[in-house]
Structure formats: C-alpha cells, structure tokens
Amino acid sequence: xxxxxxxxxxxKSFNHPVRPFKINTDSDTxxxxxxxxxxxxxxxxxxxxxxxxLDNFANQSSHPFWExxxxxxxxxxxxxxxxxxxxxxxxxxxxLKNPDTTVMLGRNRSKKLTAxxxxxxxxxxxxxxxxxxxxxxxIAVDKVYRGNHIGNQLMKNVINSTKNRYTDIFLVSYKESxxxxxxxxxxxxxxxxxxxxxxxxxxxxxxxxxxxxxxxLTKTIDESKPRWFQKFKKWYYFG
Numbered sequence: 001x002x003x004x005x006x007x008x009x010x011x012k013s014f015n016h017p018v019r020p021f022k023i024n025t026d027s028d029t030x031x032x033x034x035x036x037x038x039x040x041x042x043x044x045x046x047x048x049x050x051x052x053x054l055d056n057f058a059n060q061s062s063h064p065f066w067e068x069x070x071x072x073x074x075x076x077x078x079x080x081x082x083x084x085x086x087x088x089x090x091x092x093x094x095x096l097k098n099p100d101t102t103v104m105l106g107r108n109r110s111k112k113l114t115a116x117x118x119x120x121x122x123x124x125x126x127x128x129x130x131x132x133x134x135x136x137x138x139i140a141v142d143k144v145y146r147g148n149h150i151g152n153q154l155m156k157n158v159i160n161s162t163k164n165r166y167t168d169i170f171l172v173s174y175k176e177s178x179x180x181x182x183x184x185x186x187x188x189x190x191x192x193x194x195x196x197x198x199x200x201x202x203x204x205x206x207x208x209x210x211x212x213x214x215x216x217l218t219k220t221i222d223e224s225k226p227r228w229f230q231k232f233k234k235w236y237y238f239g
Contacts, residue, residue, distance in 0.1 A: 018104055018161040025148040030106040030114055032154065041096055043089060049105070050088035052113050054081070056140035061174040063213040095120055095137075102158055106150065114142040115150050119158055122170050127202040134162055134221075136171040152184060159221065167222040172207060173215050186217040 020033045035041055058069035067075040069084060095101045098120060106115035122133040136158075141151045159169065173181050178188075189196040204210050220227060 018102060018157055021157060023106070023148065023150055023153055025145060025150075028108045028145070030108055030145065030150060032104055032106040032115070032157070035096070035103040035105065037096065037099065037101075041092070046089045046092045047085060048113055049092065049103070049116060049118075050085045052116055052142075053118075053138045053140050054084055054088070056142070057138075057174070059143070060176050061213060062176070063174070063209050065209075092118075102162075104154060104158060106154065108145075112142075114145050115154055116140055117154050117158055119162075121166075125202045125206060128199055130168075132166055133168040133170050134159070134166040136169060139171075151180065155184065163221050167220065167225045168227060169219045169221060171217055172203075172210075173217050174209075175213055175215060178215050178217070181217050184219070186219045189216040189218060 018032075018034050020031070022032065023030045035045075054069055055071070058066040058071075060066075065080075067073070068077040068080045070076055071081070092103075095118070096103070100121050102117070102119045104117045105113060108114050117139040118137045120135055120137060121131050122135040123129045124135065136155070139151060139155060141154075169186070171181065171186070173186075189200050191197050191200055200210075200216060203216055207214055210216065218227075
C-alpha cells in the first residue's frame, strides 16, 4: 500500500473522497491530491490557494474589479488585493468545516501549485440552495499548463467521485471561460424559463457582474431525475 492509499483511508468519514491521480504533459507531470481534512489547513496553504485563484481570475476576466488585482500593472491596488486574499482565507476555513467540501490541488514536479478546484453543495442564496447539486466555486489552471486538458480532467475526477450523491452541477463562469464549460456540456440558465428566471434574479443580487461579465451555467449528471431548478415548484406558481 503506497502513501496515497494510506491517506485515502483517513477520508472514510467524509462523503465523496477523490483518489489521488496525475496528468502527464509534454514537459511535466501534475500530481493531484485532496487537502487532508483530518488536519486543520495551515494559513500559509490557504493563502497559497487563495493567491493562485485570485491571480488566475484577475488575468482572465475583463471585469474592472479584477483589473485592480492584476499584479505588475498600473491598475493594481495592493490593499484591494490583500483584502481579497484575507477574505478568501476566512471563507475557506469555514468551507472546510463541511465534509462535503472538496479542495483538490495539482502540483508539478517542483511542488508548484499549477491547478486547483474547490467544490461544495449548492448554497448561494436562501432560494438557490440544493444539497443534490454540486457547486463548483472555483477552478483554475496555470496558463503555462493550459492546453493539456487539465481543467477538463480535474473536473471529471471530482464529478465522478460525487455522481452517486449529486444529480446536477452549477457554476458561475466568466464570459471568457464560457466556451470551455460549454464544451464540457454546461448550458446557461434561461431567463425566459419561469423557474430559472427566479434563480437568475436571486443570484444577480449577489453577482453584480451578471450578465455583462459572468454567466450562470448548469449541467445534469443523472438524466433520470428532475433538473435541480425543477425541484423548486413554488417558483413556478408564485411571484
């Protein structure tokens, strides 16, 4: 039994562990492993993850806020950047208290963080909440390693580990990333659909970047069951 198999045993009390895996690229190998939830995550690690996500988002989206977080540019505001990192660290601490939270990190041979995903049960607003829908909070791949299908494989591994629990997946995508998610089978919520319109309205109160900079995307895992937005029947008849 190797070290990964030994560590896998420690996840037995959690709901859907993802087994360690690796992805070979032309120039490197990326090793993926979940955070060990049996041990409190150190602040240094959480800061590394928060910084990785922030740097990727800031250099990908055209939203004005992210321009203030682009290090090395004239629009960079250090205080804004630091505040975002601090807030993210506190958010991650809370999320990791939930055994349904998945944080998968990929490191290259030099141990550099090169890819990551954070997922949890959908719980964004009092209305947009469903324990049978997986919410992909964040996913990012270092630009040096893009084009190797790392994001696709990372998402598939996480989804496969949860397919017995969840029926659907939901995420918020920046417009620049929407083509990638559509290739994975995701479709935008439809503002003309009564049930989905209610969801969009609720989410838009929290996401002021919608619809100019962001899209709400969903994908079904289990075709035999109703879509997650169809479960809230009261949305069809009231309001």
